[in-house]
Amino acid sequence: MFGNVPHPPASPCCDHLGFLQKNNNLDDKGRIVSSFQERSSKNQRSCDNSARDGPFRRSETDFSNLFARDLLPAKNGEEQTMQFLFEIVDILTTCWRAWRASTWSCRTSPINKLSKSHVFVSHVKVTPGSSTSSPLAWTSSAWPGSGSRPPPTPTCEFTYEIAPVFVLMEQLTLKKMREIVGWPEGEGDGIFSPGGAISNMYSVMIARYKYFPEVKTKGMAAAPRLVLFTSEHSHYSIKKASAALGFGTENLILLKTDERGRVIPADLEAKVIDAKQKGYVPMFVNATGGSTVYGAFDPINEIADICEKYNMWLHVDGAWGGGLLMSRKHRHKLNGIERANSVTWNPHKMMGVPLQCSAILVRERGVLQGCNSMCAGYLFQPDKQYDISYDTGDKAIQCGRHVDIFKFWLMWKAKGTVGFEQHIDKCLDLSAYLYNKIKTREGYQMVFEGEPQHTNVCFWYLPLSLRSLPDGQERRERLHKVAPKIKALMMECGTTMVGYQPQGTKVNFFRMVISNPAATRSDIDFLIDEIERLGYDL
Amino acid sequence: MFGNVPHPPASPCCDHLGFLQKNNNLDDKGRIVSSFQERSSKNQRSCDNSARDGPFRRSETDFSNLFARDLLPAKNGEEQTMQFLFEIVDILTTCWRAWRASTWSCRTSPINKLSKSHVFVSHVKVTPGSSTSSPLAWTSSAWPGSGSRPPPTPTCEFTYEIAPVFVLMEQLTLKKMREIVGWPEGEGDGIFSPGGAISNMYSVMIARYKYFPEVKTKGMAAAPRLVLFTSEHSHYSIKKASAALGFGTENLILLKTDERGRVIPADLEAKVIDAKQKGYVPMFVNATGGSTVYGAFDPINEIADICEKYNMWLHVDGAWGGGLLMSRKHRHKLNGIERANSVTWNPHKMMGVPLQCSAILVRERGVLQGCNSMCAGYLFQPDKQYDISYDTGDKAIQCGRHVDIFKFWLMWKAKGTVGFEQHIDKCLDLSAYLYNKIKTREGYQMVFEGEPQHTNVCFWYLPLSLRSLPDGQERRERLHKVAPKIKALMMECGTTMVGYQPQGTKVNFFRMVISNPAATRSDIDFLIDEIERLGYDL
Structure with a gap:
């Protein structure tokens, strides 16, 4: 209503409708303050009405043309940031x-048929989903950390009643991710975990449960000597899981890679045959979809052929590269992923979702639950008043889980596929x-030839x-020290920071990884100049 | 300066000092808006000065007398909440x-000797600790999810360079927790994990590494048949870890408890002897400090005696009860915890820190690192320009970790011990x-006699x-259905929610757990009335 009127007085005389239209200036915040006062006094007069009418009376701020580049820390982003925060x-x-x-009205007239904690759902467009935030909500399921948070704060995820909407968001999103992986109808199972390492650990556990379910009760002594395979370039979490x-x-068993860091399928088959000849049981193959250092994509289809031939579980660690599934231009790099038995995919990496947000997706329904369920009576009562298949907690190796889905769901809603x-x-x-x-x-000098498959340069x-x-020992030794020195100079100056590492026989090299779409070509130019400025005379 | 002057005009004429003193009213926010404009224009004139002078020019808002009960959702908490949010x-x-x-000044004069990302540390009294938030900060250590966040947003914890201040906060806080546990000088090790279940899993892993380090490389086949012990009342995560x-x-092996849910030490010793006679190797005992259902504290000293006698690892799962260590009145319930080899303690439970915040503490230094380190070259380069003992990531079974320490550290600073x-x-x-x-x-009817040890009633x-x-089958069957029915009615009404479960031979009973200090006696009275209102006629 006061959308573009400049400099209104900061007195309690105006409604708050439209106060945050994108083009308003800072003075409009004076009106916000007023409107709070205004509504505050209204609420004291008619509490119930304000709660019910709020969602319908309030106009929506149009943020549809507002992007990260318009907000701080961008130059001149202050006004929009302030609007956004207000x-x-x-x-x-x-x-x-x-x-x-x-809550108050419910205490005086407690006959309402719906939980009042859902009242403001339609208003904020997200669901707090937590009746556990009320001081009156005594933990229903042994999760005692819930009481002191206001409603829109993420709660804890393991049963439907504790976090009804987050549970549904998680189910919906996991299904969508499985569809994108390419599993028919998005069927299967999955869960969000505290990171790619834990997701990869899940994959090994689930595979073991599928082939040797008795390990769950009897331990590894009940299984033959099992062997796992992964690329020498794969993430170290596979090794941590093995331990x-x-x-x-x-x-x-580590698999050889080609010059670009991709697994050589023939090496896998040779090593599977060798293991079998030694009496071991090849059980699990991890194919990396976007390796940590080179950004390499293993040839999933060829690996899947071998897995099928030898009856091994195929896991694709797409923690870093899974995001490319969202791109029609780049998803071919993950061709064959639909043949995987399980997939790790971290939206907190390439897709820019704040840490932590990692999914483990499983093609076959039931094994995740079977692997981890312990049927704790205090959490998962069969005599609940709702469909307890929504109680996802027993699939997890965790008990209460941080709500990682909300930010991802919100980003997906906001940005779209x-x-x-x-x-x-x-x-x-x-x-590129x-x-x-x-x-x-x-x-x-490039570490490997050809355009990188991922953003790793x-x-x-x-x-x-x-x-x-000349190429030789002295040059190698001196070159090994260059990247650490330049990085140290960068950190001292504080202008930028680029990581380095050795890999195999290759001495320390820089590895640029781009996942932030706020970066520009000018940033890249600056980086190159900066490396030269700091390193030319070393 | 304008601390208590009522209704100042919302024009850019006033400084912002003192604008959020506790007793100011809503109108003061008009001044905030003005002060933003004021400073905004100043900054455009002299960018560098504003960055350097800010911390010294700005007065601190006094929130020392502001408590959760003064903020929303408390009645009349709106004004203080608004002040707080502004x-x-x-x-x-x-x-x-x-x-x-x-950042800008550094790009034009990049000779500065300190990373500019620390400039505002003293100002906000917390450290953003992340030079990885700049679009110019290319991930230094293969963690590509960092770029798009503004500085004060928690980043990712695994190396010092990625999250320098969070790493230090974590070290400091873990040391403080170890001191409170009672280990001399707070010596030892530890890490924050994504929850009590993972912390407990760590404890079993570390114990195994301590006694059978070769399992890390050779698998469980390298160890004899190992057995673990825990109370039949213990949390199911110990069982999940075993699997x-x-x-x-x-x-x-599950241990018998007394009527109050506390482990009977004699049963432990008998079962250890029995296991040894069968040729098994007793390796690990979990003592629960605050059980999930009864809130029972196992007698740690007596269990520790047996662990010493038979050379077993003693873990105390204080996920729920560890918080009582902070209370001079109640910490005696955990007497003997200083004899434990490892302790799980979840500040996100009894201490009210938002989920997730769980610590695994280890008395002996080195075993956590030894157990989990894989020395990934791309993360943990020995040729870094700082003391790499701060790179805590290789202790974890995770790679990047969510920053769980910040909120806890901040709460501790704010509330004090x-x-x-x-x-x-x-x-x-x-x-009580x-x-x-x-x-x-x-x-x-109480499920067990006597005052509860924890807040579980x-x-x-x-x-x-x-x-x-009369007591008998019919009564038991009917009573079993009462708690589910009352809970369902509560959920329909939305007034409150209390959990129930069976335990052993005991049919469904209510379990009230109080961890929210915002609850009052009147809330308790209401709850009792509500149970009676909904259940009397069933």
């Missing part, structure tokens, strides 16, 4: 008010830009003094 | 501005109030129709 404050206080009103789950790291696709395409475009810029540039920078040195 | 908005934008100014880690649930003590004492007082109120009340409610029934 909107959040508004939503929070409106929620609380509605919730308080509904933790009682396989032993020596029974994790197309938004994620653009995000990913843009990052890959930027890494970097690659093309340095592949023939004086002083740079791996390169050495050679200070002038090294460029004329 | 203060947060102010801190955020000030940070961003300082950060932007420092996951390859011991098998049959090799987890004494604040946590009051919180805990109050919750225990309230449960409930217990005393219902122990002799018509229609109520377990009871049956008998509808009138059951009170005259």
